Amino acid sequence: MVKCRRCLVEEASVWIPYAKLHLCKKCFSEFTIKRVRETVEKYRMFGSTDKVAVAVSGGKDSAVLLYTLKKAFPDVRFTAFHVNLGIEKYSEDCLKKAEALTKMLNLELFIYDLKREKGFTIDDFKHTRFKRRICSVCGTIKRQVFNEVSEKIGVNVLATGHNLDDMVEIMFSNFLAGDFEQLSRLKPVIPPFHPKLVKKVKPLFRIPENETALYAFFNNIPVREEECPHVKGSRLIERKRLLELFSKENPNFKYQLLSVFLKKLIPILEEREKEKAFTVCEVCGFPSSTNICGACRRIMELKSVLGKV
Amino acid sequence: MVKCRRCLVEEASVWIPYAKLHLCKKCFSEFTIKRVRETVEKYRMFGSTDKVAVAVSGGKDSAVLLYTLKKAFPDVRFTAFHVNLGIEKYSEDCLKKAEALTKMLNLELFIYDLKREKGFTIDDFKHTRFKRRICSVCGTIKRQVFNEVSEKIGVNVLATGHNLDDMVEIMFSNFLAGDFEQLSRLKPVIPPFHPKLVKKVKPLFRIPENETALYAFFNNIPVREEECPHVKGSRLIERKRLLELFSKENPNFKYQLLSVFLKKLIPILEEREKEKAFTVCEVCGFPSSTNICGACRRIMELKSVLGKV
Numbered sequence: 001m002v003k004c005r006r007c008l009v010e011e012a013s014v015w016i017p018y019a020k021l022h023l024c025k026k027c028f029s030e031f032t033i034k035r036v037r038e039t040v041e042k043y044r045m046f047g048s049t050d051k052v053a054v055a056v057s058g059g060k061d062s063a064v065l066l067y068t069l070k071k072a073f074p075d076v077r078f079t080a081f082h083v084n085l086g087i088e089k090y091s092e093d094c095l096k097k098a099e100a101l102t103k104m105l106n107l108e109l110f111i112y113d114l115k116r117e118k119g120f121t122i123d124d125f126k127h128t129r130f131k132r133r134i135c136s137v138c139g140t141i142k143r144q145v146f147n148e149v150s151e152k153i154g155v156n157v158l159a160t161g162h163n164l165d166d167m168v169e170i171m172f173s174n175f176l177a178g179d180f181e182q183l184s185r186l187k188p189v190i191p192p193f194h195p196k197l198v199k200k201v202k203p204l205f206r207i208p209e210n211e212t213a214l215y216a217f218f219n220n221i222p223v224r225e226e227e228c229p230h231v232k233g234s235r236l237i238e239r240k241r242l243l244e245l246f247s248k249e250n251p252n253f254k255y256q257l258l259s260v261f262l263k264k265l266i267p268i269l270e271e272r273e274k275e276k277a278f279t280v281c282e283v284c285g286f287p288s289s290t291n292i293c294g295a296c297r298r299i300m301e302l303k304s305v306l307g308k309v
Numbered sequence: 310m311v312k313c314r315r316c317l318v319e320e321a322s323v324w325i326p327y328a329k330l331h332l333c334k335k336c337f338s339e340f341t342i343k344r345v346r347e348t349v350e351k352y353r354m355f356g357s358t359d360k361v362a363v364a365v366s367g368g369k370d371s372a373v374l375l376y377t378l379k380k381a382f383p384d385v386r387f388t389a390f391h392v393n394l395g396i397e398k399y400s401e402d403c404l405k406k407a408e409a410l411t412k413m414l415n416l417e418l419f420i421y422d423l424k425r426e427k428g429f430t431i432d433d434f435k436h437t438r439f440k441r442r443i444c445s446v447c448g449t450i451k452r453q454v455f456n457e458v459s460e461k462i463g464v465n466v467l468a469t470g471h472n473l474d475d476m477v478e479i480m481f482s483n484f485l486a487g488d489f490e491q492l493s494r495l496k497p498v499i500p501p502f503h504p505k506l507v508k509k510v511k512p513l514f515r516i517p518e519n520e521t522a523l524y525a526f527f528n529n530i531p532v533r534e535e536e537c538p539h540v541k542g543s544r545l546i547e548r549k550r551l552l553e554l555f556s557k558e559n560p561n562f563k564y565q566l567l568s569v570f571l572k573k574l575i576p577i578l579e580e581r582e583k584e585k586a587f588t589v590c591e592v593c594g595f596p597s598s599t600n601i602c603g604a605c606r607r608i609m610e611l612k613s614v615l616g617k618v
Contacts, residue, residue, distance in 0.1 A: 175569060176562075176565055176566060176569060177569075178568070178569045178572070178573045180573060180577075238558055242551075242554060242555055242558065245551060245554055246551055249547055249551065253485075256485055257485060259487070260484060260485060260486075260487045263487070264487045264489060265574075268489075268577060268578070268581065269577070272577065
C-alpha cells in the first residue's frame with residue numbers, strides 16, 4: 001500500500017506525475033482547491049469585489065470549476081448560468097446535471113435557452129454546410145451567447161472550465177491549422193477590450209483533464225452521462241489521445257507546450273495584432289474583426305437554410 | 310499482388326500514403342529523383358552555373374542526396390565533402406562509406422579532419438559540461454566547419470541532407486524549447502546574408518525519412534552501419550517515434566507542421582529579426598549574434614578543459 005505523501009495516513013489514490021506526488025482522495029481534493037485558488041490569485045482573475053459568472057455546461061470541467069471556486073472563495077458571489085443548446089437527449093441530461101449541481105451548492109441557476117431566445121438549436125446546423133464542423137460552430141455560437149448572458153446578468157467577469165488538455169489541444173490544433181488569430185483567445189485571462197465585453201478567465205487552465213475527472217468522481221459531483229452526438233466525428237478526442245502519448249514520455253510536456261504558447265508565441269502575435277483595428281458587428285453589436293461577426297454570419301446562413309427546409 | 314500504379318507491370322514495393330500511390334522499386338526511385346529535381350527548381354536552390362558543395366556524412370540521407378542530385382542534374386558540378394568528427398569506431402565507418410559512395414559516383418571527396426584541422430574531436434566534449442548534449446554541440450561545430458569548408462573549396466551553394474522528419478523534429482523541439490531563434494535556421498533555402506557565407510539548401514526537406522532509407526536500400530547505396538554512440542542518450546529518436554504516431558492518424562501531419570513553420574511562424578519571426586544587428590565572431594570571422602560565436606565559445610571551453618586534463 002502506498003501512503004498519501006501529504007497526510008501520511010491514508011492510502012494514496014492518485015498519482016500526480018508532474019509533481020511526483022501520491023495523494024489520498026481527501027488530500028487530492030485539497031490540493032486541487034489550492035491550485036485553483038493560487039491560479040486565480042497569481043493571474044489576478046478576480047477579487048472579492050468582482051461579480052463572476054460561471055458557465056456550467058453539465059460536464060465535469062465546468063462542474064468542478066463552480067464547485068472548487070465556491071470552496072476556494074467563499075466570500076465571492078458567483079452566478080451560475082447554463083446554455084441549453086437544444087442537442088437531442090444530450091442537452092436534457094446536461095440541464096438536469098447543471099440543476100442538480102447548483103442545488104447541491106445552494107446557488108441559483110440562470111438558464112439561457114437557445115431555441116427560445118434565438119429560435120434555433122445547435123442540432124439545426126446539421127442542415128447547413130457546417131454539418132461536419134458542428135463543434136466549431138457550437139464554439140462560435142457559445143462565445144456570442146456567453147457575451148450576451150454576461151451583459152444580461154450584470155457581471156464583470158466570466159469564468160469557463162477549460163482544463164489543461166483543452167488548452168493544449170485547441171492551441172495545438174489552431175497552430176497546426178495555421179490559425180494564429182484564434183490562438184490568443186486561449187489565454188487564461190482576456191481583459192475586456194471593449195465596453196460591451198467582460199473579463200474572461202479560465203481558472204482550471206493548469207489542471208489536467210484526468211484530475212478534473214477524478215475530482216468530480218471523488219466528490220460525487222453531478223455530471224452528464226450522455227456523450228454529445230456531434231463530438232463523435234470530430235478529431236478532438238484522437239488528438240487528445242496523441243498528446244497523452246507525448247505526456248507519457250515527458251510528464252511536463254503539456255505544461256511545456258502551454259508555456260511556449262502563452263509566454264513566447266502569443267506575445268509575438270499580440271504585438272503584431274496591436275495595430276489591427278476591430279469594429280463592431282452590425283447585427284449583435286459585439287466587437288468583431290468583420291462587419292458582421294462569425295456567429296451572426298453562421299446564424300444568418302442557418303436561418304436562410306431553415307427557411308428553405 | 311498489388312501492381313505498381315505507375316508502370317502497371319511490376320509488383321508494388323512501396324506505399325506512399327500522402328500521395329496514395331503503390332510503386333515498384335524502379336518507379337519509386339524515379340518518383341524520388343523527380344521530387345528532388347522539382348524541389349530544387351521550385352525553391353530555386355541552384356542552377357547550372359552554381360558550384361554546389363554536398364556534405365556527405367556516411368549516413369543514408371546525405372548519401373541519397375548526393376546520389377539523386379547527380380542523377381537529377383547531370384550538368385551541375387557537385388563537390389562532395391566529408392567531415393571526420395573523430396567519434397570512435399563510428400567516424401571510421403562513416404569515412405569508409407563516404408569514400409565508397411563517391412567512388413561509385415565517380416566523384417572526388419574532399420575530407421576535412423576535425424582532429425587535424427582544429428586539434429580536437431567530438432568525443433573530446435565528453436570531458437566538458439556539454440557531455441549530455443553532445444548532439445547539440447556537434448551540430449554547432451559542424452555548422453561552423455561547413456562554413457569554413459564551403460569557403461575553402463570555393464563553392465557558392467552548400468547542400469545538406471535534412472529530410473522531412475529531421476525538419477519537423479528539429480522545428481518541433483525548438484518550438485517546444487521556446488528557442489524561436491533557431492527555428493529560422495531550418496528553412497529549405499537560407500540566402501547568404503554576409504559575404505563570408507554561401508547559400509544553404511536542403512533538397513530532401515520534403516522527403517520522409519523512410520523514403521530516403523528505402524531509396525538507399527533499393528539502390529545499394531553504401532551507408533554506415535554503425536550507430537553514433539552519442540545519439541543513444543538523446544531524445545531525438547523518441548520524439549521522431551511520437552511524430553510518427555501523429556502521422557499514422559493523419560498522413561499529411563508532417564507536411565502540415567512543416568507548412569505552418571515555414572509559411573506562418575518563420576515569416577513572423579523573421580520580420581521581428583530584421584532590425585536585429587548581427588556582428589562578426591572575433592575568433593573565426595563568420596557572422597554571429599554575439600562577439601564570439603557559439604562554436605568558438607564551445608571550442609574555447611573544450612580547450613581549457615583539455616588543458617586541465
